[in-house]
Amino acid sequence: MFRRREAVPFAFVAEADRFRSNVTPPPRQRISRSELLSRALIGLVVTAGLAGSLLFGLPSLESGQPSGQVQQPEVAQGR
Numbered sequence: 001m002f003r004r005r006e007a008v009p010f011a012f013v014a015e016a017d018r019f020r021s022n023v024t025p026p027p028r029q030r031i032s033r034s035e036l037l038s039r040a041l042i043g044l045v046v047t048a049g050l051a052g053s054l055l056f057g058l059p060s061l062e063s064g065q066p067s068g069q070v071q072q073p074e075v076a077q078g079r
Contacts, residue, residue, distance in 0.1 A: 031039075
């Protein structure tokens with residue numbers, strides 16, 4: 001069948017935005033040297049991969065013609 005929906009007063013909804021818990025979260029653990037080094041190494045590998053793909057991909061994006069010159073169709077020489 002249908003459920004009865006209870007009205008929620010607006011003051012309760014507005015008060016929910018300001019609610020602060022009295023329970024403090026546990027302190028964050030410090031990152032160890034090995035974990036910091038591994039994160040830096042992963043970042044370096046990803047950056048090098050993107051730079052390498054850009055370096056190897058740019059020549060294939062070029063059209064093969066110098067960009068400053070427009071190729072003119074050859075006119076028949078027999079006239």
